[in-house]
Amino acid sequence: MTTQNRSLRSLRVLVADDNPLNLRLATRLLREMGHSGVLVQDGAQALQALAAQRFDVVLLDVTMPGMDGLEALRELRARERSGGPRTAVIMVTAHDLPEDRRRLQQAGADGFVAKPIDAERLAAELKRVVGA
Template identity: 75%
Template sequence: MTTRSSARRPLRVLVADDNPLNLRLATRILREMGHSGMLVSDGHKVLEALQAQTFDLVLMDVTMPGMDGVEALRAWRAREAALGARRTPVIMVTAYDLPEDRRRLLEAGADGYVAKPLEPERLAAEIQRVLG
């Protein structure tokens, strides 16, 4: 599974998922693409990490305990808008792959969307599409 990204430089990715297996899979895929990831397990930790550091991309599960991915996404987009900050690209990850799910996530502020289970080629294509 060699999936080198066509990105010009290694990306720093914030990966959010409450499932340790999904975190390991995402980390492995990103590493094989030449990127590095910081791992968090819920939406509150996403917001803390985004306030503390700059990331090139966020890869975030929709369903997490406490604050889910959609709530975290909406909160972060509101913060970016209030501060006039650069928009951080966010790709949402979900087990639900229906057109209305995609529309709901894009309306919440997502830049992209991938369905589980994560597949290296699909993730690489979505990263390339989102980052241009």
């Protein structure tokens, strides 16, 4: 991690992924950037965490058992339309094709990063989406 990827402000990040290795990688990258993370393992847990706490941004895996990331994103955006605060969401996906990006944007995603998560790409997307 280069010093240029160190954030000017610390973000509170919710990370939702069913893979423990992906959770550890995201946690390490976020910590190196100066951010803190709360970890959950599926979309339903992500929605529960978002209802209980405020986060600057969510890293939301697209493919998870139970409630997947796309379903959780749609539910989050529906809650926000009903008066909840807007939360930035960066989708994490193994599918990095233009049509995949369009589908995620149409569902309400603010950004996306491909798996495996690359530190430079994550830092750039966090900066673009939330200015950190």
